[in-house]
Amino acid sequence: MSIAIKNSRVRIAPSPTGFLHIGTARTALFNYLFAQNYKIRGDNASFILRIEDTDQERSKKEYEEDILNGLNWLGIEWDEGPTLHGTEKGNFGPYNQSKRERKLKSYSNYLTQLLKNGKAFACFCPSSKEEIEDKNNDKFHILCPYKDMAYNPDETRQFVIRYKNTYAEKLEERFKKGGDAFKTNEDDYVTFQDLVRNKISSPKDILGHFVIAKSFDEPLYNFAVVVDDYEMKITHVIRGEDHIPNTPKQLLLAEALGWAQVDETGVFQAPWTYAHLPLILGTDRSKLSKRHGATSVNEYKTLGYLPEAMVNFMALLGWNPGDEQEIFSKEELAKEFSLEKIQKSGAVFDTVKLDWMNGEYIRRKSVEELTALCIPFLEKAGLIKIQNAKIKSQHYNPKLKIDEYVNRILALEQPRLKKLSETGERVNFFFQEPEYDKELLRWKNMSDEDIKKALQKAEKLLSVINPPIDKKTLEKAFFDEIGDSDKGKLLWPLRAALSGKKASPGPFEIVEILGIEESIKRLEQAEQKFG
């Protein structure tokens, strides 16, 4: 299938004022998948990472690094932007807004142009911080008395630069006559086409004379975005729907700069097309935030989620290919991706389903891969140590090398694991003597005497078993002894004595890994609990 647009360029523009957020990662993923999909279909598409660090006070280098590392961990690769090594790639740099003004004078040049053309004005409103934070005070800005003052380069007083919204003046008139400064009844709308929601309209007047820069070299978000998207030749702006209210402002600025115009049907045409993604919601259906729990990609990594599961799960939040497949590789997602299949309403981030999906991915790993993934978590749990790339730990079975020992433990737990962080808790009894209350050994209503006898019987059976020590041999020996009676009477105390847990893999699998000697030792220790 061929496509009309060539050299499609999309971008993700996070601000480094916090760790990589799940919402940002999902937006990045959709942009990435969009570009990958176009590449597959023959377009020379690019996915750009741009760092919006115009707010020098809140932006931090460590956050920028976290964003880069997080995207890298997820496997969301960008074609242009800052790199992990502190350099840049791509021909449209710099990719940090802070550097763009310094090197290119991007923003001050266009600011001057707007001022000259009378599309913007320097505003000397003596607003205090309190006044600015008071929403009602904004009518003061709509009615800014300084809007007709010419900009004077010698002016030393502080000023900000505002977009001159001629429609706002209609509001002024109404306000002067005693109306509400925010009540609009004009039918001048800015209307744009959205690839997800079709047409979106919003009145022009209520926007007022909004601020576009704090000074010539301190551009503000709405202005900086428009300039950057234009200079970077962005063709599709794919972002969260929380940006819908910003879009009219950006379109008005693009129009003032001569980059956008209204077509004969009244729709704004910019060099790029918009697609606003539904939001990711918390369980109470409000925008996902800290109070809902983990929101940064890094936290999910620490909890032991696999990047493949995260990508698969995030992709299905607000998008779906229309069939009944649930598990998708990154490549399959890229192949199937299309903006038309994006949902319009928000999607709750349901960690229960994420856990299931993560388990699916864990089960698909080879034992070697799983071991490699789990080692850091075993180390963190204090069960093993890594020295010179070799595993060191307490190890109970002299017949197995340590690597084999660990591999077999993880192979045993593989179907049970949902998160890698659970590994330590699940397998600790393979690395240290279990601690438990003697009541754990009781199956149904067995007496102390019954339990002791069961433990002794198990011990006896183990001590006379002939190699090979494997599940099959053990099963035969025990089942021959048990016959038709209740298996739990012998097997529950055995399993509990070996694992010290009320839930664990079966006793034969444990013996197989733990070895006969250690198993017998644990049975003896269990017997001692009964004197």
Place this chain on the structure above:
RNA sequence: GCCCCUAUCGUCUAGAGGCCUAGGACACGGGCUUUUCAAGCCCGGUACAUGGGUUCGAAUCCCGUUAGGGGCACCA
């Protein structure tokens, strides 16, 4: 308060006027397997917000209502 967006099982969703007495997945309940916990297999319950149109026919199209969400910074 004002502007904007949205509306199918608890959750993610399929559904582009008849194939829908609404399909799948997670979760939940039950069963098989089973010494426990998983995994696996089988079965089950639960949804088109509401009122009006349009149409021979509406989950699907239009309007209102209601509900939810987002946004209203010299943050992004």
